Amino acid sequence: MPSANEDISGPPLPRSGSGWPLLLILAAVQFTHVVDFVIMMPLGPRYLRELNISTHQFGLLVFAYGASACLAGLLVASLVDRFDRKRSLLVLFAGFTVGTGLCAIASNFELLLVGRAVAGTFGGILAAITLAIIGDAFPEERRGLATGVVMSSFSAATIVGVPAGLFLASLLGTWAPFGVLAGLCLVLLPLAARIIPPLRHHLDVAHEPVDWKVLLIPAHLRAYVLMTCLVLGTFTIIPYLPTFLENNIGWSESDLGLMYLCGGIATLVTTSLCGRLADRFGKLLVFRVLALLAMVPVVLITNLSRSPVVVGLLFTTLYMVLASGRMVPAMALVTSSARPAYRGSFMSVNASVQQFAVGLAAVVAGLIIRQPEKDGPLENYPLVGLVACAMSVVGIVLVGYVRPAAGTVPGLTVEPGTDVVFPLPEVVREAS
Numbered sequence: 001m002p003s004a005n006e007d008i009s010g011p012p013l014p015r016s017g018s019g020w021p022l023l024l025i026l027a028a029v030q031f032t033h034v035v036d037f038v039i040m041m042p043l044g045p046r047y048l049r050e051l052n053i054s055t056h057q058f059g060l061l062v063f064a065y066g067a068s069a070c071l072a073g074l075l076v077a078s079l080v081d082r083f084d085r086k087r088s089l090l091v092l093f094a095g096f097t098v099g100t101g102l103c104a105i106a107s108n109f110e111l112l113l114v115g116r117a118v119a120g121t122f123g124g125i126l127a128a129i130t131l132a133i134i135g136d137a138f139p140e141e142r143r144g145l146a147t148g149v150v151m152s153s154f155s156a157a158t159i160v161g162v163p164a165g166l167f168l169a170s171l172l173g174t175w176a177p178f179g180v181l182a183g184l185c186l187v188l189l190p191l192a193a194r195i196i197p198p199l200r201h202h203l204d205v206a207h208e209p210v211d212w213k214v215l216l217i218p219a220h221l222r223a224y225v226l227m228t229c230l231v232l233g234t235f236t237i238i239p240y241l242p243t244f245l246e247n248n249i250g251w252s253e254s255d256l257g258l259m260y261l262c263g264g265i266a267t268l269v270t271t272s273l274c275g276r277l278a279d280r281f282g283k284l285l286v287f288r289v290l291a292l293l294a295m296v297p298v299v300l301i302t303n304l305s306r307s308p309v310v311v312g313l314l315f316t317t318l319y320m321v322l323a324s325g326r327m328v329p330a331m332a333l334v335t336s337s338a339r340p341a342y343r344g345s346f347m348s349v350n351a352s353v354q355q356f357a358v359g360l361a362a363v364v365a366g367l368i369i370r371q372p373e374k375d376g377p378l379e380n381y382p383l384v385g386l387v388a389c390a391m392s393v394v395g396i397v398l399v400g401y402v403r404p405a406a407g408t409v410p411g412l413t414v415e416p417g418t419d420v421v422f423p424l425p426e427v428v429r430e431a432s
Helices: 017-038 044-050 055-075 085-105 109-137 140-172 176-195 212-216 218-235 241-247 253-281 283-302 309-336 340-368 381-401
Strands: none
Touching: 017 085, 017 109, 017 140, 017 176, 055 109, 055 340, 085 109, 085 176, 109 140, 109 309, 109 340, 140 176, 140 253, 140 309, 212 218, 218 309, 218 340, 218 381, 241 253, 253 283, 253 309, 283 309, 283 381, 309 381, 340 381
16 A cells, blocks of 8 residues: 555545545644634733734734735745645645744744734645645545535634633743644644645646636636635624624623633534535535525624523524534535646635635624724624625525536536536545
8 A cells, every 4th residue: 555655646535534644634734723823812912911012013913914824825826736735735834833933932023923924924825725635635525524624623723722822821921822833833744744645646637837817717706706705704793793792792701702612612513514414415505505594693693682691602603503514515615616737726816815805804894883982882783794694695696606627527517506526536545
């Protein structure tokens, strides 16, 4: 049986259980860069005190990660498909480790800003390469499960990463979360080099050098618009949800922590389940059902009045489960909409689109929401919920036109709205 370092020409991963080592290492890589991104916000008060920076400067620290990730994704879109996926991931992961290490040793605002920009530059592309590896290594009929397993790292980051990071910060200092995270990356790097097999099959396909034309392919444009709608359908309400629950509903900070804990645990269980359902019943059908159901808790949450905390927890947990669940079949469909020859470029641009959409969602919601009094209740939050639902409806319609690329399998013809199971060759390669 070939080793992880052997050059192989076909899709290297299996329909059997031997794909789990690869899935777990990809999930671990995703976990590190998700924690790196989200831990900055709860560490904000500490940085404001210890670095003596303003709230505007702290906003720049948060913005630096997303902006650098978006820009880097666009700049390298024409390059990522010219290299072995394994080598690309290892180089990007090493760069991300350096950025995280800079954040750990930063003693002033300027160095911390550089560290956030470096981490974002490599971390954003790292996410895209991870999804491209799933698209290349797993056949279509297993891609939903594979996507769900790797996306479970987001739930793990919420449940384990953020609380552990805050505990380390209180115990050892503000540097500790990033220091421990960089150390974890150093442990994962050699493991990734050992477990991930060479992935060069996309290099064997005759194609023109990928350039900015990847942005203009109609199938890709539809996928970008779909992802924008999904992000707008989520992040228009999420940034202001804690403020709404505290100021309008009367929740405490401990109640908010309980909300993230319950939602994280629930999504950790259900994300992989949604992937299995997508593989069994079809990604298009499962996405549409989950997207429709997700609009129910959106309306309930944004129109919530003072009530027992358990009621709010029920609504928010249900929303997190459905919102994260719909992303699993959506990402599987989006990944399949690009041919292997330029899937990495496509996913890199797609990640940049998502980063841009997150910022756009916050801006749109900010233009709608009003807060007449400082620390007072928010107004027009129900209207933001309606905007989120409208974006979800657009996504439900548009997803029927985001379909597997006909060029993935010679002679394959795909009709709009068809959920296809590819007859990919089964070449079992176990990373040993």
